Amino acid sequence: MASEQAVFVAKLTKSYGKIRALRGLSFRIEKGEIYGLIGPNGAGKTTTLRILATLIQPDSGEARVFGYDVVKNANRVRAIISYLPEEAGAYRNLSGLEYLKFMASFYATDESSLQEMVEEGISISGLEGRIRDKVKTYSQGMKRRLALARTLMVQPKLAILDEPTSGLDVIHAHHVRSVIKRYVEDRGLTVLLSSHNMLEVETLCDRVGLLHKGNLVEEGPPEELKRKHRAANLEEVFVEVTAIA
16 A cells, blocks of 8 residues: 655665766655755756656665655556656647647546546646647747646646746746646645756745755755755755755
8 A cells, every 4th residue: 555655765876887876865755745856966856856757767775656666666656656857848740739638648548537637738738829739839938838737637646847947937937836836735736846946946845855966965944944044045055055065
């Protein structure tokens, strides 16, 4: 029986040749949390997300999603998660609607559930007026909204989001953050996200884990971290902790 602890990571290591991406990483995420992983480039954020999404395997350590081991029970994990990579794309020559239908077909059990997913995806994207246009005519912001729609419409238990608003203008970024927040509040979704946008992390996340050189060097609610480090914002915490570590 799967646990209701969303994510459990213990002593995780991963190397790429001589580069040690993770050096014994441990953290936990409770069901219904929005947990943010932040850190400098090369800190191990994307590697962690990819391990939890079952795309790569760790060298050692343990990682579980709702009680399922990401290596031994990879298929079980894939059935309850959805992963949005930073560079997620969509098929250029499909319309937005065709793309959502195509992606929903991998998860739907019948025509009725497929239609429900697609309608949900259209609503999430906010692209009703352009949903029948080809993806190649979409702006970067519209493509990102479509990708988020694809990620959430399948109603995962855990959404893994790598830089969900990367490259977006204020309006598109606000839409994406609002959708994530609403899904957590209304659907009980659990979210693990990585972002370089400190304001985004500060406003969205219940707790934050700060990675540096493959290790977790600080963790806690954003407000608590700011008090602890006498910082005006999370960016100052980020700079101070990575300078010390």
